[in-house]
Amino acid sequence: MSTTNDQNNPYSAPTSTLEDVSVEGGGSIEATLAGDSELLVGDVLKEAWEKVHGIKLPVLVALIGGTIAIYVVMAVLAVVIGFAGSALGSSVGFMLSIVIVFIAYLAVVPLYAGILLIGLRQSVSAPVSVGIAFSLFDRTLPILGVVVLVSIAVNIGMLLFVLPGLYLMIALLLAMPLLVEKRLGVIESLKVSAQLSHKQFLNLALIVLVVGIVVALSAFTIIGLIWSIPWALMAISICYRNLAGVTVEH
Numbered sequence: 001m002s003t004t005n006d007q008n009n010p011y012s013a014p015t016s017t018l019e020d021v022s023v024e025g026g027g028s029i030e031a032t033l034a035g036d037s038e039l040l041v042g043d044v045l046k047e048a049w050e051k052v053h054g055i056k057l058p059v060l061v062a063l064i065g066g067t068i069a070i071y072v073v074m075a076v077l078a079v080v081i082g083f084a085g086s087a088l089g090s091s092v093g094f095m096l097s098i099v100i101v102f103i104a105y106l107a108v109v110p111l112y113a114g115i116l117l118i119g120l121r122q123s124v125s126a127p128v129s130v131g132i133a134f135s136l137f138d139r140t141l142p143i144l145g146v147v148v149l150v151s152i153a154v155n156i157g158m159l160l161f162v163l164p165g166l167y168l169m170i171a172l173l174l175a176m177p178l179l180v181e182k183r184l185g186v187i188e189s190l191k192v193s194a195q196l197s198h199k200q201f202l203n204l205a206l207i208v209l210v211v212g213i214v215v216a217l218s219a220f221t222i223i224g225l226i227w228s229i230p231w232a233l234m235a236i237s238i239c240y241r242n243l244a245g246v247t248v249e250h
Helices: 029-033 041-050 056-088 090-123 130-134 137-159 163-171 175-181 186-199 201-218 225-244
Strands: 022-025 246-249
Touching: 029 186, 029 225, 041 201, 041 225, 056 090, 056 130, 056 225, 090 130, 090 137, 090 175, 090 225, 090 246, 137 163, 137 175, 137 186, 163 186, 163 201, 175 186, 175 225, 186 201, 186 225, 201 225, 225 246
Parallel strands: none
Antiparallel strands: 022 246
């Protein structure tokens, strides 16, 4: 762990001009691309479980509270649009309903990216809070860009006999954290994610498989999601930390 950033590193997170304390942890993009990275499945899953403590509350409050708030706004807009549709015609009402869905999507995407940022901070034992989940709304467009491009790539891959889609799902897994933590551009985030994932593809795929199975099974009990969702978040965050490194200013 260090208190300085490498100013010559093009992939390092932006630094503040204030005298903030910088917390760094994990590997680096350069080291991973050079073949010097470690991603042991058992170690990642174990550490993820250990780091669930202290993150459940902010993650679940942000996830549940944020989602409820968004649906309340959608419900209010739906009522307004219902009246507008009655007055202006069904075609107008239909168009306005599409606008509601789009607005909700714009709100949900940066919220989930903010929750990911909580996990990234926890991976280097930096302070976390519910407010972090709502800190990325100013980056809604690039976040949306990554989500859309990843979705298009994965869906096209799924149409090509499934396996290409599964490959792209793993290859582009780190694009979002690269965007929000390293603040790379949309295309560069996708490119670097593919490069990093390629170096540890099998281990990364195994981790995603195990996490997916556990979360799916825990969904049958509902209450199990209280632990499995933060654990899954931490597993992905630790994978990213080990392959790209995490720098936090606080």
